[in-house]
Amino acid sequence: MPDFPYARLRRRPDVEAANLQAYDATDALLVGRALESGVPGHEIAVIGDAYGAITLPLTDAGLTGIRVHQDLATGRRALALNAEELGLAGFSPHELDGSLLDGARLVLLQLPKALAELEEIADAVARWAAADVVLVAGGRVKHMTLAQNDVLGRSFARVQPQRAERKSRLIVATEPRAVPAQPPYPVRAHHEGLVLVAHGGAFAGAKLDIGTRVLLDVLAELPGSSPASVRTVVDLGCGTGALAVSAAIAHAGARVVATDRSAAAVASARATAEANGLADRIEVTHDDAGSRIPDASVDVVLLNPPFHLGSSVHTGAATRLFEAAARMLRPGGELLTVFNSALAYRPELTALIGPTEQLRRTPKFTVTRSIRR
Incomplete structure (x- = not known):
C-alpha cells in the first residue's frame, strides 16, 4: 500500500x-x-x-x-x-x-x-x-x-x-437481500398539527426533539410581531424543519429559509415543508452555516445548535452558528436560541450578537433571545 x-x-x-x-x-x-x-x-x-x-x-x-x-x-x-x-x-x-x-x-x-x-x-x-x-x-x-x-x-x-x-x-x-418495494426512509410522524418527515441521517428522526419542543413553546407565548417587521426568518441548522414550518405559519408574509449542512436534514426539511403544504413558502438550502445568506439581511434567526462534532463533544459547532447568526442578522434583529442548560452560552451570545435575555430555563434546556447590536 x-x-x-x-x-x-x-x-x-x-x-x-x-x-x-x-x-x-x-x-x-x-x-x-x-x-x-x-x-x-x-x-x-x-x-x-x-x-x-x-x-x-x-x-x-x-x-x-x-x-x-x-x-x-x-x-x-x-x-x-x-x-x-x-x-x-x-x-x-x-x-x-x-x-x-x-x-x-x-x-x-x-x-x-x-x-x-x-x-x-x-x-x-x-x-x-x-x-x-x-x-x-x-x-x-x-x-x-x-x-x-x-x-x-x-x-x-x-x-x-x-x-x-x-x-x-x-x-x-x-x-x-431482496429489497422491499418502498425504501424504509423517509418516515413521517404527526405532532399536534405538524407533520415531520425524516431521512435516516436527520437528527431525532421524525420525533420532535426536546430542545425544539421547548423553543416552539416559548415562540408560541411571545407577543406577535407585526407582519411588516419580520420580512426574513432563518431556521439555522434546520434539521427536519419543524422551526421553519412554525415560522412560516406565524409570519405569513415573510420569506423563510431553512438551512443545514446535512444533506439528510435538507432532504427531510424539504419533505416536511411539502407535507405541511408550505413547499412554496420555505426555501431549503444545503449550506455551511448559511454562508450564502447575505450579511445583515435577516430579521429573525431560530437556532437549536448541536453540541457534538461527530462522536466528540465540542462547542465549536455552536460557536460557528452563533457567528453566522451575527453576520446575517440586521441591526436590531433577533436570535432565538435553545441549548443545553449546562453549556451556559449566554455570555458568548452577548459577546457575539448583543444583549441577551433568558426567556425560559428548565433543568435540561435554556431559551434565550439576543438582539443584534
Whole structure:
C-alpha cells in the first residue's frame, strides 16, 4: 500500500482544533481493503468520508472514477480543498441514490452514528449496487455495537465482523437481500398539527426533539410581531424543519429559509415543508452555516445548535452558528436560541450578537433571545 500524507489533510471549513483530526485508523483500513480487492475505481463508491481520508488515498494510488457521498456540506468542501492542496482528482460527488451506487461492486463506508442512517444506507446499497457488491463498513471499536451488525443483516445475508486493528474494526457485508418495494426512509410522524418527515441521517428522526419542543413553546407565548417587521426568518441548522414550518405559519408574509449542512436534514426539511403544504413558502438550502445568506439581511434567526462534532463533544459547532447568526442578522434583529442548560452560552451570545435575555430555563434546556447590536 503506497504511503499517503494523511497528516496533510485538514478539516476546514469545519471546526479545527488540536483534539480534532481529519482522519483515523478506520480510513486507512478501508483504503487498504479497497486496494487489495483489485476493484477498479469506477466500480467503487465511498460513503461517509468525512474529509477525504478514504477517497484521496485511493485516487493517489491511481484509481479513477470513484463516486463519493458525504452528508455534510463541510465535508464536501473539505474534500475539494484537500484534493486541490494535494493535486488529486479522479472522483465525483453524488447524493445517496442510484447515481452513486449503480454498478458499484465495492462500497466503503465509515459507519454513521445513527442506526437509522445505517439502515437507509444499507438498503440503498442492496437496492442499487451490483448483485455481487461487497459493503465494507468500518468504525472505531469504542463506538461500534452489535446492533450495527443486526441492521446490516436486514439488507445482507452475510455480515462478517473482522479482527480489530489499531482500535478500529471492519465489517464485511455480502449477498444483498431482496429489497422491499418502498425504501424504509423517509418516515413521517404527526405532532399536534405538524407533520415531520425524516431521512435516516436527520437528527431525532421524525420525533420532535426536546430542545425544539421547548423553543416552539416559548415562540408560541411571545407577543406577535407585526407582519411588516419580520420580512426574513432563518431556521439555522434546520434539521427536519419543524422551526421553519412554525415560522412560516406565524409570519405569513415573510420569506423563510431553512438551512443545514446535512444533506439528510435538507432532504427531510424539504419533505416536511411539502407535507405541511408550505413547499412554496420555505426555501431549503444545503449550506455551511448559511454562508450564502447575505450579511445583515435577516430579521429573525431560530437556532437549536448541536453540541457534538461527530462522536466528540465540542462547542465549536455552536460557536460557528452563533457567528453566522451575527453576520446575517440586521441591526436590531433577533436570535432565538435553545441549548443545553449546562453549556451556559449566554455570555458568548452577548459577546457575539448583543444583549441577551433568558426567556425560559428548565433543568435540561435554556431559551434565550439576543438582539443584534
